Amino acid sequence: MTQLVKEGRPYFLFQLDTTAIYWGCLKRNILTAPEHVTKLGYDRMYKNKSSRSAADFLYRLRYLVAQPIENLQTDNGSEFASEFERASVGLGIQRYFSRVTTPKDNPGIERFNQTLEYEWLYNCNLCLDPEVLNPRLTEWLIEYDFHRPHQSLAYLTTIAYTERELAKIRSPV
Numbered sequence: 001m002t003q004l005v006k007e008g009r010p011y012f013l014f015q016l017d018t019t020a021i022y023w024g025c026l027k028r029n030i031l032t033a034p035e036h037v038t039k040l041g042y043d044r045m046y047k048n049k050s051s052r053s054a055a056d057f058l059y060r061l062r063y064l065v066a067q068p069i070e071n072l073q074t075d076n077g078s079e080f081a082s083e084f085e086r087a088s089v090g091l092g093i094q095r096y097f098s099r100v101t102t103p104k105d106n107p108g109i110e111r112f113n114q115t116l117e118y119e120w121l122y123n124c125n126l127c128l129d130p131e132v133l134n135p136r137l138t139e140w141l142i143e144y145d146f147h148r149p150h151q152s153l154a155y156l157t158t159i160a161y162t163e164r165e166l167a168k169i170r171s172p173v
Helices: 053-066 081-088 107-121 130-147 157-170
Strands: 013-015 017-023 025-033 043-046 073-074 095-097
Touching: 017 081, 017 107, 025 130, 043 053, 053 081, 073 107, 081 157, 107 130, 130 157
Parallel strands: 013 073, 073 095
Antiparallel strands: 017 025, 025 043
């Protein structure tokens, strides 16, 4: 297996994961994808944990960032096989896998999932209907990406930090 050498530039690496939510006998899945450098986050709830849902999520993520994504890091979950694999190949995205039961391989996404849960989901936003939850989730992502300062980004928002880093690439000094 090839090991990814992480680079410090925007959109070089997105880490993808699935968080399961249970309410009685119902289960829903939230696919999450923070970007490694800028901490830009994207989430979406699906009714099932399928490779079709994960492929849909990947296409939406690519549309959101509006430029090529170079690398993805996922676990070995079944949602990241089949249709998801075809989607990542079709988009020209290189994939890397974290080791089984090794959350230390993906600390960025583990922290992002924790933030999602404690700052938003458990704050009276739990709903198992994706048609209701996804618009609410989008509102939270706007807050998270455009308005919330991040200590790890020198108290800039993810969007401000991304713009600053992309400007450095476009006009190196």
